[in-house]
Amino acid sequence: MLKTTTESLLTTRFPNEPAWFTDLRKQALQKLRVTKDPRFAKVNYINWGLGELQAPVQPKRPINKPSSDAYIYCSLAEALQQHEKLLKTYFMKRAITDWADRLISFSTAYMNCGNFIYLPANTKLTAPIFVNQIEHGPHAAEVSHNFIIMDRGAQATICVMDEARQPTETKHRVSEIVLEENSQLNLVNIDAFTSKAAYINRQAWIGENAKLTWTIGSFSSGNVLAEMNAELVGRRSVATINNGAITVGKQTQGMNTQVTNFAPHSIGNIRQRGVIMDQSRLVFNGIGKIIHGAHGTIAQQENRVLMLSDQASGDANPILLIDENDVVAGHAASVGRLDKKQLYYLMSRGLSKPIAKKLVVRGFIGTFAKEITHSQIRKKFQDVLERKLAHDN
């Protein structure tokens, strides 16, 4: 496909797309030729069809979202028309700054949809924002770019989830999350993608004194390659990433979850828990990185994997990259099985084997659900978890 010229290849456009934006697409397309696939240790995704153009799809006309007076919530296409200045400030300027690999280059060049959420300075929302990704045609392969921007001192809870829809071959979803100073965001992603393969790249930039509490339910049914990354750029910034994943059938989920402490006195926490069933595969690469000069920082991580089948395989790889002395860093990792003794004990009280197993899984992953403070979101998280478990039978 790279034999033809750049110009003729790049047919994806938003309606009335500004020239600077189209230029970004072209730059990304150039990068697409020279960049490599992102590295996911112990995950082989060569044959998943990621970073390949399906039938080219034009973005749908944007539908007006239930925006509020307090904040902006609209489609990316709409934001390009109505909030161009904001986009110019943030689009690949903070959270993502480089087309570092082939998949991010691809996703930028061929982006066909996305959401845009902006909370102005000092906006404090009590009710959560629910984002139901994403409008595009029924059979269109999503290549989306999404924004959540919390301006100074803003506070909000945002839940992003997918309603079940027609499965597509692939899905590419890139998200930029920006927390300006003193802002706070509770972000819950409930992923239940039905596409055969999905590439997820979520990058958060966290400014001074800002706090991100991020919970991800990785309950998709297809193959998933996910990168979750939080950069602690401002002093005393805090990020907690909780990722709960279940794999079933023959699916593979490979997840790189990274927190980087750039600033002094920043605190990073990664907790990942996964359950692997049937013949599936799950890989957690937890990366805690402390940049030189980020003294007085904390970087903790815990990756735990529970295998419920002899034919399943999994990895929990903690990686600590520390370039500073005055820090507290730690990691824990385990790959365990539900042992016979536990199963016998549960069954000795009358629970059938499948129910006993479910109880264990629910307990193992449900820890994260219990920490979601908003009850409606907690319920949604638990419902999708239950659905994924029911799928197991």
Add this chain to the structure above:
Amino acid sequence: METLEIKDLHVSVKDDDTQKSKEILTGVNLVMHTGEVHAIMGPNGTGKSTLSETIMGNPHYQVTQGDILLNNESLLEKPVDARARAGLFLAMQYPAEIKGITNMDFLRAAINARRPEKQPIAIKDFLAQLDEALSILNMTEDMAARYLNEGFSGGERKRNEILQLLMIKPTFAILDELDSGLDIDALQVVSKGVNHVMGPNFGTLMITHYKRILKYIHPDQVHVMMGGRIVKSGDAKLADRLEDEGYAGLRDELGIHVNLVDSEV
């Protein structure tokens, strides 16, 4: 009235390392009915725990001969969860720790496993029962929210086993060394819990080394096990005699040739 019957039960255990089978039970016979309290006493290593685990259906133990019957129906082909739903309960010596599952979730799942699928117990009823059971056992509410046996002290575990007994309300309960590792106060509390479920529709089989617990839970029949079978049965007075004479006395009287693991009097 319901009946649990053990008939000429022979049980072997396979050693995980050597893969050799060893016969532990060599022909146990026992009949018990609801409304009765039976105690099995015996020296260490004589097969008491093997008997209780085999009745419950622990797959580690292989029945080579004989039968286990609940109301004249054999349980041998039934897995452990089916036996539990049929009415058996085993308070274990070493209950498993399971992180992530709260006591409360577990109890509800256990109760619902005995109910029709579409009719789970109402939360209100469940909580009322739980409150009552907790207060009988002098347990605080936070016990219900803790993970199943995780980080529990020996005493807490035993209490927790009896809490499950109170909530699940089985027909026959086997209490495997309920008294081991308990101080006197805890023993009284736990016994109180067991006495609470006593009645015409409930039968108990207590496995113990000592007479001590029989002061609080009075047995109708006492059986003595040696060498993998029951060698003598009697009333509560048999326990008094054992306490005085030790197991060696009875062994010599009966002319049984077994080595007692710990006492060669």
